[in-house]
Amino acid sequence: MKRAIWILVCSACAARAQTPMRLTLDEAEGIALKNHPQVSAALLNAAAANQVTTEVRSNFYPTFFGSVTGAGALNNSRIAAGALSNSIIYDRLATGFTVGQMITDFGRTSNLVESSRLHAQAQQESATATRADVLLQVNRAYLGALRAQTVLVVAEQTVAARQLIVDQITALANSKLRSGLDVSFANVNLGEAKLLLANAQNDLKSSFAELSTALGFRDQRTFDLAEPSMPGTLPDNAVQLVADAMQARPELASYRDEHDSALRLARAERALSFPSISGIATSGVLPAHEDALHSRYAAAGVNVNIPILNGHLFSARRTEAELRARAAEQNLRDLENRISRDVQVAWLNASTAYQRLDLTAQLLNQAAQALDLAQTRYDLGLSSIVELSQAQLNKTSAEIASASAKYEYDLQRAVLSYQVGALK
DSSP states (O other): OHHHHHHHHHHHHHHHHHSOEEEOHHHHHHHHHHHOHHHHHHHHHHHHHHHHHHHHHGGGSOEEEEEEEEEOOOTTOBOOSSOOSOOBOOOEEEEEEEEEEEEEOTTHHHHHHHHHHHHHHHHHHHHHHHHHHHHHHHHHHHHHHHHHHHHHHHHHHHHHHHHHHHHHHHHHHHTTSSOHHHHHHHHHHHHHHHHHHHHHHHHHHHHHHHHHHHTTOSSOOOEEEOOOOOOOOOOSOSHHHHHHHHHHOHHHHHHHHHHHHHHHHHHHHHGGGSOEEEEEEEEEEEEEEOTTSOSEEEEEEEEEEOOOOSTTHHHHHHHHHHHHHHHHHHHHHHHHHHHHHHHHHHHHHHHHHHHHHHHHHHHHHHHHHHHHHHHHHHHTTSSOHHHHHHHHHHHHHHHHHHHHHHHHHHHHHHHHHHHHTOOO
């Protein structure tokens, strides 16, 4: 029975893998944001960090608990060693309630609350940064799969065209109109085209595997991908883009919040040297007790803790927090410098990729013309098979370069959007 169920499950998975999934880039991004485990983990970490704020804020509120205590003792017994509390023990059974409330700790708790709140906010920004990372992975995998599909089409067309030439030259060689060398060269060209086709098929499968993982799927799937729309006009320079990145990058916002959180923690650690004041009140009844005790009890008090000596513990904690705050400030500066560099490099790469669109189009046009001329010259007997083979190779390379240039430009624009902070 289990074997039959397993066979049915495997058959269903195989059928799903064979049916291409129709997908646009926007749909792929939406699926990844809902399905990718990195996004889910980042959101869960941010939610957990919010609970820390609630935990720290609880020190502002009173504590309230109930107690039930029963005790029995020998007549006229006393605790003689091991304790500094009241040594008298009475037989009793008592219930009661105790309320405790912190009155003030001179800002320590409030600074801890603000520090934890800023840390939680930083975690939320980190979750946004994770979303951007996942979206960039999706764009990279999606465009890589489209490029692999286009290269596969080029490879299939190349194999068909060279197979036709092999058939023609073989027929001419059988009629003694071409030499066996021409047939050998044509077969070599066909073999190269078949090798290109095999590589293209493997690249497409690998690209689909990358895209499946980027979408958060465990199993490999095949896709029917739609062409994305062309990006807008590229800015003339990267100055404004750098300024936008300084405002929009979630990593920078996270580092700023972490720096502010470290400053608040340093203030809280500094407040360790101040006194803390708290109050406590308790009340209850004794259903069963000795005659020396009343049937009810109640008491209240105020406690003031003043730190005097603790082996430099508080001063070391304060210094540690201040040093970590300074380190956070330097990390923030370093990230700003790296983001400025990354934006400028991304803009340069996008500009170069845009220029390659026209250059590869021109190259393809020239390679096609050269192949037509080489084919005509070869048909007329004015050139050798070597010239025709080189023209075929040039055209295939130009077709691949032209296809790659379009998707490379799309990818570089996606990278630029990521570096500026617009990919969220």
